Amino acid sequence: MSTDAVISAEALTKRYGSVVAVDGVDLTVRRGEAFGFLGPNGAGKTTTLRMLLGLVRPSSGRASILGRPPGDPDALRRTGSLIEGPGFYPYLSGRTNLELMARYAAVPASRVMPALEAVDLAGRAGDRFGSYSLGMKQRLGVAAALLKDPELVILDEPTNGLDPQGMRDMRALIADLGDQGRTVILSSHLMQEVQAVCQRVAVIDHGHIVTVGTVEELRGxxxxxxxxxxxxxxxxxxxxxxxxxxxxxxxxxxxxxxxxxxxxxxxxxxxxxxxxxxxxxxxERQLEDVFFDLTSQSGSASDATQEPSHV
Amino acid sequence: MSDNSATSMVAMTRAELTKLVRRPASWVLLASAVTLSQVFGYVIPYLSYRSGPGAPMTDGQTPEQLLAGTLPAEVVTNTTSAFPVFAGALALVLGALVSGTEFTGDTVKTLFTQGPRRSAVFGAQVVALVVATGVGVLVLFATCAASGAGIALAEGQPMDWPTLGALASGLGSGWLVMAMWATIGAALGVLLRSVALPIGLGVVWILGIENLISAVAGTSLEALKPLRDVLPGVNAGSLIVSVIPAQTGPLPPGVQDAVGGGRGLVTVAAYVLVAAVAMVAVVRRRDVA
Structure with missing residues (x-):
């Protein structure tokens, strides 16, 4: 494994009964890079990220995040993440939600307002989370990811529910995070988003990594x-x-x-x-063209299997 | 536990208490418990007393007995006698809500990715529930005491309060019973990762199945007695009966001395411990999908 690797995964596999959601994923994300994780819905992106964050145990294989095993509290305290949509308490305001999360993250409450300002949510900080629009909820999720001033930021479909202006602002925010020297992992099925923000990209389909390379390499x-x-x-x-x-x-x-x-x-x-x-x-070939070429070779981008959820 | 762990545990417990205080359902449940205890402990008996000997709902008691049951001397009985069953069901609902909504609202994922230990998150939840049930017991006691004092003043009756020791053992036992049901509710919320199912199962268990087993074991099927004697509600009832004054009037269903106060105390405490440990053990190992 590379010494400057912020994330390393070797043969990472997750099975749910007979369904193999992630199948032998090898992955290295280097310090300071913006890394795109591209794949159709159900390709295994979120399950891979959940394994890296320790939310889900791998069936086999191994991984490290910031030099620690997945789920290690020290690594998690240096990692900000938004995985598959925001989860907050609907009866609490955005600010109170983040203040609670700050207690769990053992960071001072003074970090809350800067995080809300970073996602342009300070003006609605006192409103109940339950009254937020989908885009505002998503932005609060990103604010929670920034709460710890993290060196690694993992964002899973962060532009879900955002309007075009919100998507543009989110891309600018992600680019800023990269400019600040943070390592960013952006998981998305939106090619333009990944192409605009990331230096390197891994394409995953049917649980397999199909290719990894710089955006330029992939576009040819x-x-x-x-x-x-x-x-x-x-x-x-x-x-x-x-x-x-x-x-x-x-x-x-x-x-x-x-x-x-x-x-x-x-x-x-x-x-x-x-x-x-x-x-x-x-x-110029767009990443989208490359993506469809790759996923049509490995299976199909349209008939992706759904990741199983618990009953 | 290191200083850091202790500090973060305190911070997380405060966070859990904040959630409990801000959660509208907590207040609805507390208001329901207060209303139930007031209506069945004071309003109905007092109205029956005022209606004279021929009043309905006297359950064979004389007006004097009805009045005596509402006076300050009976405040421990009126506060705690509903805990093994009816108020206990409300505590179970609170526990299931607190833990189950973390899964249905997907907040457990947000909590865990902040970096705390999983066991600490749900450990803090148990501590917060125990504190919340303690506060609930005190509120119920205060409202019962106020009603008892008001009736004593209105009827010119003596203001005889239980001794401090009787208050402490009564309210302490009641707190333990309520904490048991809340912890069992929380454990069910974690095991089933939902809210509706644990509440449904728990309430059916408390209000129906336990009473059914107790009734059958006490009459036609004595072979069920060993099973009855380990049931949480039965032990809670035995514990409460052991700490309230000798009764002249009827007690709520499920409140009877089946196993003795000592065994009831140990069993109820064991249920709190087992439920908390089971909850933490499950949550430590299970995928958050």
Whole structure:
């Protein structure tokens, strides 16, 4: 395991009877990085995070969080988390809820208002949690995660229930947490959210880690979309170029995989071959495209199994 | 226990007491207990007394006996005699609410991820319940004492209060009984991870099954006596009977001397301990899914 690993998991597995919710997950999250945990609903994201936080015992495998075993009080006191929605007392105000949590976390009550301000909830701090909108409840959950001034922040679907402005604010907050040097794990099924915030990403599907890499690595190099006539001459010319990795017709244009530094060379060679280039643009693959490619290979993103819950 | 652990336990107990005080259901339950004790301990007997010898609901008692049952000398009886069954059921509801809602509201996850030890969280809950039932007993005692004093003044009767020793043993035993039912309710809330089911099962047990077993064991099926003698309500009833003055009037159902006060005391205390230990043991090991 890497010495700068904030989280390490080896062959982490959770079975519920015959259902394998998480199957041999290996994972390393390094100190100071924003790490995305991407997967369809029921893929095993939340169960993995629950195991890391000690809420759920692994069936097999091992893990450490901040150098301690999962559920270790010292590690939990240095970790802020929001797992699968906020859980608070509906008859208490947002502020009182956090003051109670501060007692359980053994942190001073003076941390409460800064945490509420960080999620823009200070103005409604005195209102009962039960009267909060879904987005406000979610923000209170994030405030509770920040209460301990944690070095590790684990957020599971933090933008659930937020309106577009709330989602943007939440992304900015998560980016700020990363800028402050905290390690952030962001679990989500929203690709844009992860792409906007995280440096590295693990994709999980059907309990398996499908891939791990930087966002750039996963997205790969951008393709070149070429519109040219005559297209058969253009196709033959491009296929003859040694630095072109692949060419394929796609509708009325050609999709060319070629290193960015050879873009000008492509144009020059086509013109030299007598081809009229009418359009040329770089098309970047979105994380969403990568995600669907990966999950369709490992199973499907749409027929994800539901994680079992207790009866 | 280290200083840090003791400090955090105190902080968590204060947090649990805050939740109890702010929870509307706590006050509803307390108000119900006070209303029940006032209505059955004072209002009905006093109205029957005022109605004279032919009044309904006198249960064969003379008006003088009815009045005597409401005077300050009977304050321990009137405070505690409903604890083994009716008020005990309310205490069980409180216990189930306190622990069960942590699971139904998903707050247990938020609590555990703050970093306390699981056993400390639910240990603090038991301590808070014991404190809350103690406060409830004192409130019931105060209202009963006020009613008894008021009736004594109104009727020109002597203001004879029980001795301090009788008060202490009566209220202390009553507190233990209420704490037992609350802890059993809390343990059921944790075991079943819900609120409705433990309340339903607990209340049916207290009000129905225990009385049924006691009745059958006392009459047609003596083989059930060993089982009856370990039931929580039966032992609670025996404990309460041992600390209240000799009765001329009827006691509530379930309040009778079946096993003796000493055994009742030990058994009730054992139930508190076993319920608390079972609750903590389960919560330490179980997944929070």
């Amino acid at each position: 190099q951008p393709d070149l979309e070429v519109r040219a006539t005559p297209s058969d001459t253009a196709l033959a010319t491009l296929r003859a170029l040694s630095y072109v990795e692949s060419v394929r017709p796609d509708g009325g244009h050609l999709v060319v995989t070629v290193p960015t530094r050879h873009t000008a060379d492509v144009t020059r060679e086509l013109v030299a071959a007598g081809v009229a280039v009418t359009g040329l643009r770089r098309t």
